[in-house]
Amino acid sequence: MMATTHVFVGLVLVAPVAVAAPDLATPLAVGAIVGGLLPDVDLVLTHRKTFHFPVLGAAGAVSAATLAAVAPSPFTAGIAACAASAWIHAASDALGGGPEMDPWTNPSDRAVYDHARGRWIRPRRWIRYDGAPEDALLASALAVPAFVVFSGPIRTVVAVALAVSLGYTLVRRRLVEWTPEWLE
Template sequence: MMATTHVFAGLAAVAPVAYLLPKLSTPLAVGAILGGLAPDFDLVFDHRRTFHFPVVGAAIAALAVAVAVTVPGPLTAALAALAVAAWLHAVSDAAGSGPEMDPWNHRHGRAVYDHVRGRWLRPRRWIRYDGSPEDAALATALAVPALVVFEGPIDVLVLVGVALSIAYALLRRRLVAWLPDWLE
């Protein structure tokens, strides 16, 4: 899935809490945005293995939420949002296709690495590839709760993210042909 889809999923997950506790809305939004992006920092390493934790991430997210509920505050809220969004990112990558540049060719049966079992989870391909039309539709739908709950700069970031998602989806399959050979 696109980075924006992951970010919007994180924002949608924390939107109800931000609505109920508006004083924590900014830390929740910042944590969700960073958590939605953080797992993909492994693009330069072993993508979808180094920083993606679909199983262990659930325990980390649950612990972070428990700490935030026990000791509520901006820092604990942001860290909980980060952990939840990062876990959602890792889990949802299994719903898509593999990490290759042309996932529509189904060259690999690897979606995301399960560190607990020591094996790759297979791609479900519910979202055929990042930037597919259904990925853009999902990103747009997931952006709605953020647009309803958050205000100011977060709204602007979400609107820019929706525009980028749609533009990327329109160009996605052509991008591979435009890439230099060493990137494939």
Template sequence: MMATTHAFAGLTVVSPIAYLVPEFSAPLALGALVGGLAPDFDLPLTHRRTFHFPIVGLVGVVLAVGLAFSAPTAPTLAIAAFVVAAWLHAATDVFGGGPEMDPWRNRTERAVYDHVHGRWLRPKRWIRYDGAPEDAVLAFVLALPALVVFDGWVRIVVLGGLGVSIAYALLRRRLIRWTADWEWLE
């Protein structure tokens, strides 16, 4: 799935809390956005293994959410939102395709690494690849709660993210062809 889809999923999860406790909406949004993107910082490493923890991450979720409930402050809520969104990203990557750049040609059976069992989980391919049309639709649907609950900078970021999502989905397959033409630069 697209990075924006994961970021919007994080915002969707924290939207009810931000609605009920609006004074914490900014730290919740910041934590959710950064947490939704953070696992993909492993792109230059072993993507979907280095910073993706679909099973182990649940322990962090329980601890961070427990801390936020016992001591609800802006930092504890931001941390909880970050951890929940990062775990949600890692856990839902299994519903997409593999991490390959051109899944319509070179399919892999590796969706995300399960550190507990020491093996790769197989992709379900409900979202065929990042930037697929169904990914763009999912991103749009997941952005709606954030557009309703948040305002200000969060709404601007979500609208900008939707623009990026649509552009990426429209160009996704062409990007691979275009980058193949750049191999002479290496």
């Protein structure tokens, strides 16, 4: 899935809490956005292994959510949103294709690494590859509740991220041709 789709998933995840506690909406949204993007920092390392924790991340997300429930504050809410979004990002990468640049020509059997078992989880390919038309459709659907619940700069971030998602989808398959070999 696209990084923006992961961000929208995180925003939808925290939206009910933001509605119930509007004073926490901004830290929840910022945490969800950061958490939705954070695992992909490993693009320059071993992608979907170094900072993706699809199984072990659950413990961090539950711990952070428990802390936020026991001691609610903007800081704990933001950390909980970040941890939950990062975990959901890592876990949901198994629903897509592999991390390769051209999964439509040479699909791998590696979606995301499970550090608990020391092996790769196979891709389910419900979303064939990041930027696939079904990924754009999912991102668009997930952006709607995020756009409705959040306001101000967060709503602007959602609108820009959706535009980036749709633009990326239009050029995704051409990116392989445009990418220098050393970057692949």
